[in-house]
Amino acid sequence: METQMRLLLCRALCLGLALATSCGSPSYDLVIHGGRSIDPESGLDGVRDIGIRGDRVARISERTLEGARVLDATGLVVAPGFIDLHQHQHDTTAYRLKALDGVTTALELETGVPDYARFVEARRGKALINYGGTVSHEGARVVAWGGYPAPSQLGPATMDDPPSGPVTDDPATPEQLDRLLGYLRQQLDAGALGIGIGLEYTPGASRLEVIRIFELAAERRLPVYVHVRSAARTDPGSSVESVSEIIAASAVSGAPAHIVHLNSSCLSLARQCLAMVEGARARGLAITTEGYPYGAGMPSIASAIFNPGWRERRGLDYSDIELPETGERLTKARFDALHAAAKPIYVLLHMNPDSIVDLVIESPLTLVASDGLPNHPRNTGTFARILSHYVRSRRSITLVEAIRKMSLMPAQVLAASTPAARRKGRLQEGADADIVVFDPAQVSDRSTYQAPWEASVGMRYVLVAGTPVVEDGRVVPGAAPGRPLTATRALTQ
Numbered sequence: 110m111e112t113q114m115r116l117l118l119c120r121a122l123c124l125g126l127a128l129a130t131s132c133g134s135p136s137y138d139l140v141i142h143g144g145r146s147i148d149p150e151s152g153l154d155g156v157r158d159i160g161i162r163g164d165r166v167a168r169i170s171e172r173t174l175e176g177a178r179v180l181d182a183t184g185l186v187v188a189p190g191f192i193d194l195h196q197h198q199h200d201t202t203a204y205r206l207k208a209l210d211g212v213t214t215a216l217e218l219e220t221g222v223p224d225y226a227r228f229v230e231a232r233r234g235k236a237l238i239n240y241g242g243t244v245s246h247e248g249a250r251v252v253a254w255g256g257y258p259a260p261s262q263l264g265p266a267t268m269d270d271p272p273s274g275p276v277t278d279d280p281a282t283p284e285q286l287d288r289l290l291g292y293l294r295q296q297l298d299a300g301a302l303g304i305g306i307g308l309e310y311t312p313g314a315s316r317l318e319v320i321r322i323f324e325l326a327a328e329r330r331l332p333v334y335v336h337v338r339s340a341a342r343t344d345p346g347s348s349v350e351s352v353s354e355i356i357a358a359s360a361v362s363g364a365p366a367h368i369v370h371l372n373s374s375c376l377s378l379a380r381q382c383l384a385m386v387e388g389a390r391a392r393g394l395a396i397t398t399e400g401y402p403y404g405a406g407m408p409s410i411a412s413a414i415f416n417p418g419w420r421e422r423r424g425l426d427y428s429d430i431e432l433p434e435t436g437e438r439l440t441k442a443r444f445d446a447l448h449a450a451a452k453p454i455y456v457l458l459h460m461n462p463d464s465i466v467d468l469v470i471e472s473p474l475t476l477v478a479s480d481g482l483p484n485h486p487r488n489t490g491t492f493a494r495i496l497s498h499y500v501r502s503r504r505s506i507t508l509v510e511a512i513r514k515m516s517l518m519p520a521q522v523l524a525a526s527t528p529a530a531r532r533k534g535r536l537q538e539g540a541d542a543d544i545v546v547f548d549p550a551q552v553s554d555r556s557t558y559q560a561p562w563e564a565s566v567g568m569r570y571v572l573v574a575g576t577p578v579v580e581d582g583r584v585v586p587g588a589a590p591g592r593p594l595t596a597t598r599a600l601t602q
Contacts (some may be wrong), residue, residue, distance in 0.1 A: 144182025
C-alpha cells in the first residue's frame with residue numbers, strides 16, 4: 110500500500126510539473142505560423158508552424174505551436190535564407206540591401222580577402238547577416254611581389270583587383286611562388302573557406318602556379334573558387350580552353366572547383382561550358398558553377414581584364430563600357446585615360462544578351478550568386494529577381510527549384526569548407542534558424558542600371574540565427590546577429 114501511494118504521488122508530481130511547464134513560459138522563443146514552408150532537401154512543401162529556440166529550428170509542425178513571439182506567415186512562403194557565395198561589397202550598406210533581398214549569408218569567395226583574421230574581426234558583433242570569404246590569390250601575389258593590398262572601397266579588410274602591372278602580368282619566380290604559397294597557407298590557417306583565384310585579373314599566373322594552388326587546396330580538403338582565365342570566343346584562350354584548365358586542375362589535384370559567373374565567363378560559348386561542367390560531374394569530379402541574372406558585368410577599368418586585345422577576345426568595343434554614376438558610354442580616348450590612371454573604377458561592361466543569361470540561370474547545374482558590387486543592380490536585386498522574373502513572370506523555374514538554387518545548392522558547395530554549412534540552406538529541425546518569409550505575389554527587384562541602390566521588396570521577415578533582421582519589410586535597427594564562417598567551424602558571437 111505504501112509503495113502504491115508513493116507511486117501515485119510521484120505521478121501526480123510529474124503531472125503537475127508538466128502542467129506547470131505547459132502553462133508557464135511558451136515552448137518556443139519564436140514561432141512562424143501558417144506559412145507555406147519549403148525545404149528543398151527533404152521535399153517539404155506545405156503549411157507548417159516553425160518553432161525556433163535560440164538560433165536553431167526546434168520544431169516543424171502541422172499543428173499550431175506556442176511561442177513567446179509569433180510571426181503570422183499566412184499566405185506567405187517560408188524558406189531557408191538565401192546564401193550568396195559571391196558578394197564583393199562587405200559593409201553596413203551592402204548587408205542591409207542583401208537582407209532586403211532575402212540573403213542571410215554573404216561570402217567573398219571569388220577573389221577572396223587578403224587577411225582573413227582582420228576581415229572577421231572587423232565585423233564581429235556588428236554584422237546584420239552572416240559573412241566569410243576565401244583567401245585571395247590576387248592578394249597573395251601582391252604580397253609575393255613585396256607589397257600589401259591597398260584599402261578597398263568594398264569594406265574593411267577587403268581588396269580591389271590590383272591594377273594591371275608586374276603583379277598581375279608577370280610569371281612568378283620560384284621564390285615568389287614559394288612566398289605566394291606560404292601566404293595562402295597562413296590565411297588558410299586563419300580559417301579562410303578556401304582559395305579564390307581571379308585568373309583573368311592575373312594573366313601572368315602560369316598553369317604550374319594554378320596546379321600548385323590546387324594541390325595546396327587539396328591538402329586542406331578545401332575548394333578553389335575560380336574566375337577563369339579568359340572569356341574569348343576563339344582559341345587560343347577561349348572560354349572552353351579556360352574552363353578546361355580548371356577541370357583539369359581539379360582532376361589532377363583532387364580539390365573541388367567552383368567556376369564563378371559562368372554567364373559572363375563563357376558568353377556565347379555558355380552552352381558548351383555547361384556541357385563540360387555536366388560531363389565532369391558525371392565522371393565524379395567536384396565541379397560546380399553559378400550565374401547572376403543580368404547581362405552586364407562590372408570589372409575595374411584598371412584591371413588586367415582590359416589588357417591589350419580585350420575587344421578582340423570578347424567581341425566588344427569601347428562603347429560597351431558604361432560609367433554607372435553618369436551613364437556615359439566610353440570612347441577610345443576616354444577609356445585610355447581611365448585605364449592609364451590605374452584607379453579601381455568599376456564600370457558596367459555590357460556583354461551578354463538575355464538568351465545567354467536565361468540559359469545559364471535556368472540550367473539545373475547552376476546556383477544563383479550575385480557578384481555584388483556597388484552601382485550594379487545585381488548587388489541589391491539578384492535573389493528577388495529570380496523569384497519575380499524567372500518564377501513569376503517567365504515561369505521557367507519552379508518556386509521550389511529557385512529556392513534550391515539560392516539556398517541548398519550554395520550550402521552543399523560550402524559543405525566542403527565548413528561543417529556549419531550542413532545546418533544552412535535547409536528548413537529542417539536542427540537547422541540554423543536563417544529563414545526568409547516572403548510574399549510570392551509581391552516579391553520583386555527594383556534596382557536597375559540607372560538606379561542600382563533601390564532595395565528589393567516583398568521580403569516580409571528575414572531571420573539570422575533566430576533573430577529577426579527584417580520585419581514587415583524593414584530592416585530592424587541595431588540588429589547584428591551575423592556570424593562569421595570559417596573552414597573549421599562557425600564562430601559564435
